[in-house]
Amino acid sequence: MQGRFGTGFLVFPILLVLFLTVAEGAWAEPPSVRSDAQVCVAQAESFLNARLAFWQLRLNLADWKISVVMLRATDLKPKTLGNIHWDAGKKTAVIRVLDASDYQVACREALPDMEVTLVHELVHLELSALPRTPASRREEEFAVNRIADALVRLDRQRASLPAGADGAARAAAPDSNSPWQKSLPHGRGSVTY
Ligand SMILES: [Zn+2]
Numbered sequence: 001m002q003g004r005f006g007t008g009f010l011v012f013p014i015l016l017v018l019f020l021t022v023a024e025g026a027w028a029e030p031p032s033v034r035s036d037a038q039v040c041v042a043q044a045e046s047f048l049n050a051r052l053a054f055w056q057l058r059l060n061l062a063d064w065k066i067s068v069v070m071l072r073a074t075d076l077k078p079k080t081l082g083n084i085h086w087d088a089g090k091k092t093a094v095i096r097v098l099d100a101s102d103y104q105v106a107c108r109e110a111l112p113d114m115e116v117t118l119v120h121e122l123v124h125l126e127l128s129a130l131p132r133t134p135a136s137r138r139e140e141e142f143a144v145n146r147i148a149d150a151l152v153r154l155d156r157q158r159a160s161l162p163a164g165a166d167g168a169a170r171a172a173a174p175d176s177n178s179p180w181q182k183s184l185p186h187g188r189g190s191v192t193y
Helices: 007-027 033-058 107-126 134-160
Strands: 065-071 082-087 092-098
Touching: 033 065, 033 107, 065 107, 082 107, 092 107, 107 134
Parallel strands: 065 092
Antiparallel strands: 082 092
C-alpha cells in the first residue's frame, strides 16, 4: 500500500530539502555558542511574554500594561539582571531583563532565571504604592528577592507534580538538583528596582 502521497508528490519536498541543506551549508555560521544563543533569544521573547501574562494574572496586576524587553549586559547597570520603570498614573511599566545571549549557561537554565527576574520586577511593582526611602531600598530588595524566589519555587513545584497529586505531595520539598535552583542568583541587584 502506498503512502498518502504518490511518488510525484515527493519530488518537490526532496528538492526543497536538498536546496535548504545546500543553502544552509553556504550561508549558515558554523555551530557555535553564539548560534545557540540566537535560538535561545528567539525562544526567550515568547517565553517571557507568556510568563508575564501568567504572573500578571497571579499577582493581580492585569490592569497594568506591562511590557518586557531584553537588554544586553552593557545596557544594564553593572552586576544587574534587570530593572523596571513604571508610571503609576498611567499604570504602565517596562521590565528589562538581561538578554539570553549574555547568559553564560545553557538556554534551559537561562530561561528559568530570566523568569525569576521577571517575577522579581513584578513584585517591586506590587510594592510600588508603599512609601520608599533610600534607606528602605536595601530592605525592599532583600524582601523582593525572597518573595520572588518563593513564588517561582512554589509554581515550579506545583507544575512538576503529577495530575491529581494530593496535598502531601504538594508540600514536598523541592528537588534540590533542579537546574533552575542552581542558577538562581542571590539578587537581581537592580538600582532602578
Ligand atoms: Zn530588585
